[in-house]
Amino acid sequence: MLDRSGLWWLVLGFWLWAMDLSWAGVCDCAVAVDVGHASFAGGATSARGRPEFEFNLAMGTLIHEELVNSGLTRSFTIIDPSALKERVRIAESRQADLFISVHHDSVQAFYLRDWLFNGRTHKYCDLFQGYSILVSAKGFQFTASLELAKMIGRRFREAGFLPAYHHSKGVIGGRHNMLDENLGIYQFDNLVVLKNAVMPAILIEFGVIVHRDEELLVQQPEVRHKLMRSVVDGIQEYNARYCLPYGGGKGK
Ligand SMILES: [Zn+2]
Secondary structure (H helix, E strand, O other): OOOHHHHHHHHHHHHHHHHHHHHOOOOOOOEEEEEOOEOOEOOOEOOOOOEHHHHHHHHHHHHHHHHHHOOOOOOEEEOOOOOHHHHHHHHHHOOOOEEEEEEEEOOOHHHOEEEEEOOEEEEEOOOOOOEEEEEOOOOOOHHHHHHHHHHHHHHHHHOOOOEOOOOEOOOOOOOEEEEEOOOOEEEOOOOHHHHHOOOOEEEEEEEEOOOHHHHHHOOOHHHHHHHHHHHHHHHHHHHHHHOOOOOOOOOO
16 A cells, blocks of 8 residues: 555656656647749749759758658648748748748859850859858847757758858858858848748758759759758757747747
8 A cells, every 4th residue: 555655756756757748759849841932933043044943842842741750740831822921921820830941042143154054055153152041130039040040050061061151241242241150150131031930930042053063962862861851950959959849839
């Protein structure tokens, strides 16, 4: 028979066990994976004439699939909305805890040169390559957004990817502050999706697709997979630190 203190310990033990269950890996945060641009307005054009949207769709789909596979089953993609603010509205209405906008980069127009590919003239620039992570200091969740950006940036660097520097004020035509030079994080204050999102929000340029080699590189399945892995691992690190179970994440 249990005496009173034995019973008390039993109750405490059960309570701790139940608490542990509720905290153990059931973070149900939703990530809005915003596929940049649209099928009807493709964004930048690659060195071989492909619209940026195709690159964004492939990468965004891959990220979303892996988020769902890794347990973040409320995550979703935003594809082809009619306006920029609509992207944020969708993320809010579906109670996203994080907002990741997926893009591929170009360069300032005066750096572009002509070349012939498959009998057609295309624009290219081989001067700049690499990834960039953009955050807005005007965003509702600037500090959290920057923290998420750092977690993903560290994963990119560990995987061997290098940041691009052509948006930096130190480069001719560059206009933006680098918040972290080593991790490739830029301050882009006025991007509509970043400054209007109520949850932590970042925009990732996964590579410069007007660069003739990098355009091919970011389409290689193993490279795409490594980029995706870096993003998902960074999100998981963020969630492990901040996400409460059942959608009660930091962004709420
Ligand atoms: Zn873009």
